[in-house]
Each structure stands twice: as C-alpha cells, then as structure tokens.
Amino acid sequence: MTAEVRSDAAAGDRVDERRPRVVVGVAGGIAAYKACELLRRFTESGHDVTVVPTAAALEFVGAPTWAALSGKPVAADVWNAVHEVPHVRLGQQADLVVVAPATADLLAKAAHGLADDLLTNTLLTARCPVVLAPAMHTEMWEHAATTANVATLRSRGVVVVEPAEGRLTGADTGRGRLPDPVEIFELARDVLARSSAGAAAGELLDLAGRHVVVSAGGTRERLDPVRFLGNRSSGRQGYALARAAAARGARVTLVAANTDLPDPAGVGVVHVETTAELRAAIVDAAGAADAVVMAAAPADFRPTAESDTKIKKSADGSAPTITLEQNPDILAEISAQRARPGQVIVGFAAETGDATGSVLDLARAKLARKGCDLLVVNDVSGGAVFGSADNEAVLLGADGTTSPVPRGSKGALAHVIWDRVTALLASPAP
Numbered sequence: 001m002t003a004e005v006r007s008d009a010a011a012g013d014r015v016d017e018r019r020p021r022v023v024v025g026v027a028g029g030i031a032a033y034k035a036c037e038l039l040r041r042f043t044e045s046g047h048d049v050t051v052v053p054t055a056a057a058l059e060f061v062g063a064p065t066w067a068a069l070s071g072k073p074v075a076a077d078v079w080n081a082v083h084e085v086p087h088v089r090l091g092q093q094a095d096l097v098v099v100a101p102a103t104a105d106l107l108a109k110a111a112h113g114l115a116d117d118l119l120t121n122t123l124l125t126a127r128c129p130v131v132l133a134p135a136m137h138t139e140m141w142e143h144a145a146t147t148a149n150v151a152t153l154r155s156r157g158v159v160v161v162e163p164a165e166g167r168l169t170g171a172d173t174g175r176g177r178l179p180d181p182v183e184i185f186e187l188a189r190d191v192l193a194r195s196s197a198g199a200a201a202g203e204l205l206d207l208a209g210r211h212v213v214v215s216a217g218g219t220r221e222r223l224d225p226v227r228f229l230g231n232r233s234s235g236r237q238g239y240a241l242a243r244a245a246a247a248r249g250a251r252v253t254l255v256a257a258n259t260d261l262p263d264p265a266g267v268g269v270v271h272v273e274t275t276a277e278l279r280a281a282i283v284d285a286a287g288a289a290d291a292v293v294m295a296a297a298p299a300d301f302r303p304t305a306e307s308d309t310k311i312k313k314s315a316d317g318s319a320p321t322i323t324l325e326q327n328p329d330i331l332a333e334i335s336a337q338r339a340r341p342g343q344v345i346v347g348f349a350a351e352t353g354d355a356t357g358s359v360l361d362l363a364r365a366k367l368a369r370k371g372c373d374l375l376v377v378n379d380v381s382g383g384a385v386f387g388s389a390d391n392e393a394v395l396l397g398a399d400g401t402t403s404p405v406p407r408g409s410k411g412a413l414a415h416v417i418w419d420r421v422t423a424l425l426a427s428p429a430p
C-alpha cells in the first residue's frame with residue numbers, strides 16, 4: 001500500500017490508501033441505530049469506512065446520519081455514480097465487510113448469492129473477511145430456513161456472530177438481540193487484524209465447528225449476607241480468550257465469576273458466584289466441548305458455614321473465628337475425567353515463587369499435579385497482572401515444551417493460546 005491519498009471526485013469520497021477500508025453494511029432492522037456506534041468506533045480508530053445501508057435500513061436511520069458519522073456520501077442502490085461501478089468496487093477494495101444488524105432477509109440473500117442492491121452486490125464481490133451480526137426476533141432466528149442459511153454462510157468462511165439474549169423490539173425477550181456494538185467492533189477488529197497480519201482465509205476461522213469453554217473472573221465465597229472471601233481477578237484475560245475464540249469461528253461458552261465486563265459478541269455467558277457454581281457450570285459445558293480453558297481464579301477455600309445474619313463485632317473486642325474447608329479443584333477434576341477423547345484442557349498458574357522453588361519450578365509441579373495439556377504461567381510477584389490490559393506469560397506444555405510469550409495485550413496472549421490449542425486439536429497427544 002502507498003501513502004498516497006486518492007480523491008474519488010465523482011463518488012465524492014476520499015480514500016486514504018494507508019487506512020484499512022471497512023464497509024459497514026446496515027440491514028433494515030430496529031437495531032440499525034446501534035450501527036451508529038459501531039461506525040463511530042471504526043472511524044475514530046483510523047479506519048476508512050463506507051456505510052452501505054439497505055433501503056429498509058434507511059427507513060430506520062436516515063442517510064444524513066450515516067454521511068455525517070462516516071464523512072462520506074451514502075448510497076444504498078447501484079444507480080449512484082454508475083460510471084464508478086460502485087457495486088463491484090466497494091467489495092473488491094474492502095479489507096473487511098461488517099453487516100450489523102443482518103436481518104433474516106439479508107442472511108437469506110447472502111447465502112443464496114442474490115444481489116439486488118448495493119450491499120448484497122458488495123457481499124458478492126468482497127474477497128476480504130466478512131462479519132455478519134444478525135438481529136431479529138427469536139422465531140426468525142430459530143427458523144429452519146435461517147439456520148440453514150447461517151450454516152451455509154459459515155461453511156463459506158463468513159463469521160456469523162451468535163445474537164445475544166435479551167429484550168427485543170417491543171416487550172419480547174429472547175435470543176435475537178444485536179450484541180453490544182462495541183463488542184461487535186472488537187470482534188471485527190480482531191478478524192481484520194489477523195487477516196492483515198497474513199492469516200489465510202482457511203486459518204482465520206480455524207476454530208469453526210469447535211465448541212470451547214472458557215472460565216473467567218474470581219469466585220466469591222459468602223461469609224454472611226454482606227461479606228465474602230474473594231480475590232483480585234478482573235476476568236479480562238478470560239474475556240479476551242472468549243472474544244478471540246469467537247473471532248476464530250468457535251462456539252464459545254464463557255463461565256464468568258463476578259466480573260463487570262460487557263458480554264463479548266457472539267459468546268454465550270453463564271454468570272456464577274462461588275467455586276461450587278463455577279464447577280457445576282464448567283462440568284456441564286465441558287461435556288460437549290473440544291477445549292476448556294480455566295482462566296478463572298476459583299477460591300480454594302470456603303467457609304464451612306455461611307451465616308444467615310450479619311456477623312457482629314463482639315463487645316470484648318475478640319475477632320470471630322472463621323473455619324474454612326477446601327473447594328474442589330475443577331481443573332484437576334476435568335483433566336482426570338476428560339469428557340471427550342482428545343479434549344484439550346488449559347490451566348493458568350499465577351505464581352510468585354518462594355523458598356521451595358522458582359516460579360517455573362512451582363508451575364511445572366502444578367502442571368503435573370493438575371494433569372492438563374497446557375499451563376499458562378504468570379509471574380504475579382507484586383500483583384503484576386491483575387486488572388492490567390497487558391500480560392506476559394510462559395506456556396508450559398505437558399509434552400515438556402516451554403514457550404515464553406513476551407509482554408503484550410491480553411488479546412495477543414489469547415491468540416497464542418488458541419494457536420497452541422488448535423495445534424493440539426489437530427494432532428492429539430497419543
């Protein structure tokens with residue numbers, strides 16, 4: 001790519017050759033207004049964005065809004081600036097096409113190769129990654145026709161983001177809601193980053209058809225109605241893992257303990273509080289999973305009894321005695337009793353090193369004790385990792401390998417972990 005700025009006078013737009021070109025398609029659903037936020041995220045982070053609404057989308061949000069937010073004229077049909085052949089050019093030049101919301105009608109047209117407006121023409125000419133974020137009523141999402149269309153699109157390498165559950169148009173609730181546009185942006189940007197880094201079409205969705213389970217956050221053990229024993233895990237590494245897996249095409253179940261992070265787009269989230277609840281959710285989800293990554297920090301101990309009433313200070317100043325009992329070790333349990341042959345299990349180890357050994361000595365012993373395939377080791381001396389956006393780790397393999405991962409974003413570490421998981425899934429240990 002060159003640094004030249006090209007002016008498309010006839011089309012009235014300016015294309016900066018250095019910036020990734022993103023087409024944001026908007027189909028005609030009530031969630032069209034949420035695409036404004038998606039568009040804003042792309043433009044503010046330096047992408048060259050062209051918005052292509054369908055005629056129905058323009059009934060919900062007008063062209064002036066899209067033009068103002070993208071800084072470009074907006075066309076929905078193929079009859080504008082015909083000499084520029086926009087129905088071919090937009091798709092050919094795009095680095096990424098994202099459609100949010102994608103209606104049942106749009107999915108059907110895309111699956112069958114229909115091209116009766118600018119957006120569907122763009123989808124046919126695009127050779128870049130395509131992300132479709134459906135939103136519709138539950139009945140339409142669950143209809144056999146939509147299910148078949150989604151399967152067809154996925155089989156062709158299109159990322160079809162699972163809709164979220166929640167309030168739909170009117171008073172209805174159910175599956176079919178557009179995920180948080182900020183999270184669609186994060187997922188789409190992840191897909192674009194991997195494709196720009198050279199991942200071939202086949203490698204981009206290397207977790208397609210796989211079901212993965214990730215745990216995140218720190219469990220809490222209740223002492224009384226207002227107090228608990230907990231830990232400092234923010235859940236960010238687990239969320240980054242869930243988001244990265246969804247961007248690689250996996251069906252993802254995220255078991256989240258006490259986090260305050262938004263649900264990643266396309267990820268099924270199960271919220272839990274205690275280690276016992278986390279264990280139940282993991283064991284349940286692991287039954288159908290190809291891989292389980294235990295990034296959560298489960299409390300190792302719980303009070304032997306939870307007080308129904310608030311524990312009061314005593315008049316004589318003596319502190320109460322709290323007796324604890326040990327929680328089950330979930331990672332050791334699911335590693336020892338694999339739900340499926342070839343299932344890959346990954347653990348994390350937050351270590352500080354002590355008189356008995358270095359961080360790596362303790363981690364190697366933990367890997368053997370837990371029986372998982374891969375252990376992601378963080379040196380947490382001084383509370384280094386908790387709540388931070390970055391992470392640095394060493395991956396210890398059950399095959400004896402040691403691979404340092406330099407400091408980088410939690411998203412980058414997530415992809416290194418999935419690289420290892422996909423390799424293990426492709427060639428399971430004998």
Ligand code: CTP
Nearest residue numbers: 294295296298300328329330331347348349350
């Ligand atoms: N883990 C688990 N169940 C527990 C505790 C931990 O599944 N009750 C998992 C964590 O999710 C992590 C790995 O085990 O993937 C290691 O967690 P860590 O807290 O480092 O290990 P512990 O088993 O608690 O060992 P330690 O005695 O060092 O605290």
